[in-house]
Amino acid sequence: MQTEIGRERSGTGRLSLLSGLLTDALASVTVPGQAPLVLDCGGGSGAYAVPLAAVGADVTVVDISADALATLRRRADEAGVSARVHAAQGDVESLVDLVARASFDLVLAHGILEAVDRIDETFDGIAAAVRPGGLISVLVGNPLASVLARALAGEPAVALQELRGLDTAGPRIGPDTVQRLCMRAGLVVESRHGIGVFSDLVPGSALDAPGAREVLAQLDAEAAARSPFADLAGRIHLLLRRPLD
Numbered sequence: 577m578q579t580e581i582g583r584e585r586s587g588t589g590r591l592s593l594l595s596g597l598l599t600d601a602l603a604s605v606t607v608p609g610q611a612p613l614v615l616d617c618g619g620g621s622g623a624y625a626v627p628l629a630a631v632g633a634d635v636t637v638v639d640i641s642a643d644a645l646a647t648l649r650r651r652a653d654e655a656g657v658s659a660r661v662h663a664a665q666g667d668v669e670s671l672v673d674l675v676a677r678a679s680f681d682l683v684l685a686h687g688i689l690e691a692v693d694r695i696d697e698t699f700d701g702i703a704a705a706v707r708p709g710g711l712i713s714v715l716v717g718n719p720l721a722s723v724l725a726r727a728l729a730g731e732p733a734v735a736l737q738e739l740r741g742l743d744t745a746g747p748r749i750g751p752d753t754v755q756r757l758c759m760r761a762g763l764v765v766e767s768r769h770g771i772g773v774f775s776d777l778v779p780g781s782a783l784d785a786p787g788a789r790e791v792l793a794q795l796d797a798e799a800a801a802r803s804p805f806a807d808l809a810g811r812i813h814l815l816l817r818r819p820l821d
């Protein structure tokens with residue numbers, strides 16, 4: 577592994593933390609001497625796919641947007657990794673028709689579960705794509721965090737509505753939904769981290785003091801797995817393992 581995935585792209589705590597989690601996940605599924613096979617569902621323009629290919633993974637990106645895939649191809653080309661990045665235009669709700677079952681070491685589902693209509697079927701397709709012993713990396717928005725964000729933004733009425741919405745039928749997709757789907761699919765939750773616990777709440781203008789951004793990133797990292805802070809993060813990252821058969 578040459579670098580941590582995406583770490584060099586940004587100094588923000590969110591990316592640093594996530595890139596570290598992905599680096600570890602990739603290492604954990606890599607067979608020595610073989611390029612790990614990665615599937616990025618709704619991978620868009622390659623924010624994860626290109627850095628993953630840069631550290632030696634062979635990455636297939638499924639995305640519904642032709643524009644996003646065009647940007648992905650250009651970025652892969654510029655990074656000199658186009659031979660290891662494969663773009664497939666399609667709907668992740670029909671993943672079973674697009675990719676072979678049990679064929680990937682690591683499957684990413686970042687910011688995509690919120691975008692689909694048939695969540696159960698989509699998740700089953702994602703779970704079926706990973707090989708036994710492989711990992712699924714899920715990044716999902718956190719409905720709890722949006723209540724907090726609305727209140728802090730001076731919108732208490734919207735915050736109240738969102739708070740009440742948490743208990744009603746058909747709540748927004750969030751980490752609890754993922755945990756339920758996971759149990760149903762027989763996957764094991766290996767880790768759960770809050771991403772951007774504090775940095776999503778602090779305005780950039782409050783970070784002018786020298787070193788403040790770095791300390792905030794450290795604060796985010798140290799709170800990422802610590803309840804109750806982690807439960808209030810804007811996005812939650814879950815690492816799911818498909819048990820060996």
Ligand SMILES: C[S@@+](CC[C@H](N)C(=O)[O-])C[C@H]1O[C@@H](n2cnc3c(N)ncnc32)[C@H](O)[C@@H]1O
Nearest residue numbers: 618619620623639640641644667668686687691
């Ligand atoms: C919020 S972006 C996330 C992009 C990337 N995964 C990331 O985390 O930076 C959602 C992506 O999912 C794609 N998308 C939305 N619905 C889709 C679907 N049903 N099938 C495949 N891709 C979809 C969009 O085109 C977009 O690129």
